[in-house]
Amino acid sequence: MSRRILITGGARRLGKTLTEHYLEQGWQVVAHYNTRNELAPHPSLRVIQGNLGDNADTIRLCVELAKEEPFDVVIHNASCFATDSSAGFTPAEQAAHINKHLNVHVTAPMLITQALTNHWREDASMIVISDIYVEIPNERFAAYCASKAALHNWGLSMAQRLAGKVRVNMLQPGPIQFLPDHDEAYRQQVLSQSLIRRELGYGSIVKACDYLIDNDAITGSAMRVDGGRFVANRYDQTFSL
Numbered sequence: 001m002s003r004r005i006l007i008t009g010g011a012r013r014l015g016k017t018l019t020e021h022y023l024e025q026g027w028q029v030v031a032h033y034n035t036r037n038e039l040a041p042h043p044s045l046r047v048i049q050g051n052l053g054d055n056a057d058t059i060r061l062c063v064e065l066a067k068e069e070p071f072d073v074v075i076h077n078a079s080c081f082a083t084d085s086s087a088g089f090t091p092a093e094q095a096a097h098i099n100k101h102l103n104v105h106v107t108a109p110m111l112i113t114q115a116l117t118n119h120w121r122e123d124a125s126m127i128v129i130s131d132i133y134v135e136i137p138n139e140r141f142a143a144y145c146a147s148k149a150a151l152h153n154w155g156l157s158m159a160q161r162l163a164g165k166v167r168v169n170m171l172q173p174g175p176i177q178f179l180p181d182h183d184e185a186y187r188q189q190v191l192s193q194s195l196i197r198r199e200l201g202y203g204s205i206v207k208a209c210d211y212l213i214d215n216d217a218i219t220g221s222a223m224r225v226d227g228g229r230f231v232a233n234r235y236d237q238t239f240s241l
């Protein structure tokens, strides 16, 4: 019996790479997307659309997912990444900016996981993709960081709640793959702040997911896949005596 996986944001960038990887491994994949599906059709692939920034649409999506056969693995990967300065300045614009991040990163994983309560196979696992920035402040991306921190903490609670049924682990990427609008100067600056000074590529996350899925001793843990950026020396530590 082939294994089954649900991947949110599974139709482009990292999500697409994960979807293609598990299809190659013979899995049945349900790949969620919002605006862009870049996946080629495949007999073992079902794509399903939903705007996780809109709670009503997430609830509609949950009704669809509850009709699915049980899953072996769910990867909460969908993400919203916008600077706070792009939010506008009125209270309504600020609220929309914050709510969108919270809806995508927190409310949607919560609702989807709730909808799948009776849709897990034996030895199932869930991976929550958060960020090393759950533990690092960033004044330009405060809504992103705060909502990812909430996602990360929620995942730890799920490890408790779903114990014995689903193993739940958090995966914290660092600078894995830059966005197309990141210029060369920005890329070099970010990479100079890590220990493995190269863009790591999606393959490093795929390997980490395989490990977390296959190792039945691991739950409630967080794995950084960040090229050592979290522990890189962020401060001048030259002390004079």
Ligand SMILES: NC(=O)c1ccc[n+]([C@@H]2O[C@H](COP(=O)([O-])OP(=O)(O)OC[C@H]3O[C@@H](n4cnc5c(N)ncnc54)[C@H](OP(=O)(O)O)[C@@H]3O)[C@@H](O)[C@H]2O)c1
Pocket (backbone or CB within 6 Å): 008, 009, 010, 011, 012, 013, 014, 015, 033, 034, 035, 036, 037, 050, 051, 052, 053, 054, 076, 077, 078, 079, 080, 081, 104, 129, 130, 131, 132, 172, 173, 174, 175, 176, 177, 178
């Ligand atoms: N790339 C990195 O270096 C890096 C670093 C740290 C953390 N991460 C984390 O790793 C994961 C994957 O990274 P990535 O670079 O592939 O992410 P990304 O380019 O930001 O992709 C985001 C995905 O989320 C979906 N998404 C965005 N808004 C959505 C919405 N309102 N409703 C539903 N889906 C929505 C997108 O779907 P559509 O395109 O269909 O709209 C897309 O598939 C994310 O969780 C990200 O936060 C990545």
